[in-house]
Amino acid sequence: xxxxxxxxxxxxxxxxxxxxxxxxxxxxxxxxxxxxxxxxxxxxxxxxxxxxxxxxxxxxxxxxxxxxxxxxxxxxxxxxxxxxxxxxxxxxxxxxxxxxxxxxxxxxxxxxxxxxxxxxxxxxxxxxxxxxxxxxxxxxxxxxxxxxxxxxxxxxxxxxxxxxxxxxxxxxxxxxxxxxxxxxxxxxxxxxxxxxxxxxxxxxxxxxxxxxxxxxxxxxxxxxxxxxxxxxxxxxxxxxxxxxxxxxxxxxxxxxxxxxxxxxxxxxxxxxxxxxxxxxxxxxxxxxxxxxxxxxxxxxxxxxxxxxxxxxxxxxxxxxxxxxxxxxxxxxxxxxxxxxxxxxxxxxxxxxxxxxxxxxxxxxxxxxxxxxxxxxxxxxxxxxxxxxxxxxxxxxxxxxxxxxxxxx
Numbered sequence: 130x131x132x133x134x135x136x137x138x139x140x141x142x143x144x145x146x147x148x149x150x151x152x153x154x155x156x157x158x159x160x161x162x163x164x165x166x167x168x169x170x171x172x173x174x175x176x177x178x179x180x181x182x183x184x185x186x187x188x189x190x191x192x193x194x195x196x197x198x199x200x201x202x203x204x205x206x207x208x209x210x211x212x213x214x215x216x217x218x219x220x221x222x223x224x225x226x227x228x229x230x231x232x233x234x235x236x237x238x239x240x241x242x243x244x245x246x247x248x249x250x251x252x253x254x255x256x257x258x259x260x261x262x263x264x265x266x267x268x269x270x271x272x273x274x275x276x277x278x279x280x281x282x283x284x285x286x287x288x289x290x291x292x293x294x295x296x297x298x299x300x301x302x303x304x305x306x307x308x309x310x311x312x313x314x315x316x317x318x319x320x321x322x323x324x325x326x327x328x329x330x331x332x333x334x335x336x337x338x339x340x341x342x343x344x345x346x347x348x349x350x351x352x353x354x355x356x357x358x359x360x361x362x363x364x365x366x367x368x369x370x371x372x373x374x375x376x377x378x379x380x381x382x383x384x385x386x387x388x389x390x391x392x393x394x395x396x397x398x399x400x401x402x403x404x405x406x407x408x409x410x411x412x413x414x415x416x417x418x419x420x421x422x423x424x425x426x427x428x429x430x431x432x433x434x435x436x437x438x439x440x441x442x443x444x445x446x447x448x449x450x451x452x453x454x455x456x457x458x459x460x461x462x463x464x465x466x467x468x469x470x471x472x473x474x475x476x477x478x479x480x481x482x483x484x485x486x487x488x489x490x491x492x493x494x495x496x497x498x499x500x501x502x503x504x505x506x507x508x509x510x511x512x513x514x515x516x517x518x519x520x521x522x523x524x525x526x527x528x529x530x531x532x533x534x535x536x537x
Contacts, residue, residue, distance in 0.1 A: 353392025
């Protein structure tokens with residue numbers, strides 16, 4: 130037995146059990162999802178698609194993948210689903226490969242305003258292979274300015290427009306984006322990696338029928354395994370499938386696809402809808418508490434599961450705050466704010482969210498307490514007594530709301 134790795138895994142499991150995860154892109158997958166990932170399905174090579182594999186012995190793998198596909202289609206009311214992408218980034222890469230040629234024009238969401246690296250960052254493949262320009266948010270309201278989006282689209286004439294959120298805390302108006310895309314004859318792509326669970330539960334508007342193609346991860350609000358997903362209109366199905374395989378991937382991870390199928394099964398339950406509604410209630414409660422504590426959330430609130438806190442006036446770098454919170458067992462990530470003057474590695478904000486603590490069973494009262502702990506640390510960075518009290522409160526909360534009780 131590899132005792133070194135075994136001990137490190139045990140330490141990581143303990144960290145997850147004993148800490149409060151406020152990183153919006155993280156969650157706790159169910160034991161059933163984890164069990165599906167840890168099966169001998171990982172041993173099977175299955176290049177191709179159900180019924181059209183390049184290797185023998187895939188009859189049961191085909192059934193598993195078909196089940197995942199049908200469940201995804203039904204959940205999102207989509208005409209076609211591809212469950213093979215290993216990640217959200219690879220799902221986005223496959224869409225670009227399917228619909229565009231290198232150098233084609235794309236209108237993406239500015240990273241500091243709430244977009245993602247794969248939406249055109251110059252340090253990412255997307256920004257290096259394609260010709261991107263960006264829309265952002267209004268400087269005063271910090272909301273997407275659709276007049277600006279339309280103006281840029283009419284001047285730039287992109288072949289693809291991306292609507293997305295990685296740190297944007299308000300509703301995405303897919304219908305307005307669709308009207309703009311139609312004016313310039315562009316494809317419209319939604320990246321709903323962060324809000325997929327909210328969409329399923331009706332807590333956020335659906336990208337269908339307004340978008341041509343939709344990408345997502347399965348591990349954020351969906352609470353499944355780490356992986357990607359592409360949904361699209363039927364007329365794009367063949368292009369999308371060819372772009373995933375053989376375009377950018379070889380053999381799919383069928384153990385992860387089985388876990389995705391479990392995730393989709395869980396997401397179809399009434400309990401999952403209640404969970405998503407509580408995510409919203411908890412995020413709003415946190416935003417209200419931060420405001421009460423004198424810490425501003427970008428756009429002054431949230432409609433979804435996350436918010437970005439502007440900590441530029443508190444005298445400490447966001448990375449310092451992130452690291453100090455980690456020492457207390459509270460996990461956040463530093464994040465840019467709109468029109469940020471500081472560098473991406475040490476920006477002016479921290480991003481917090483409610484999915485993981487909601488999975489623990491937190492309601493609004495506990496979320497206000499957690500927001501108070503974060504605010505107290507930011508405002509009293511060097512007060513050891515306050516920090517000690519916060520650490521003790523984290524232990525009390527994680528003990529009262531355990532996760533993975535029977536898992537070691």
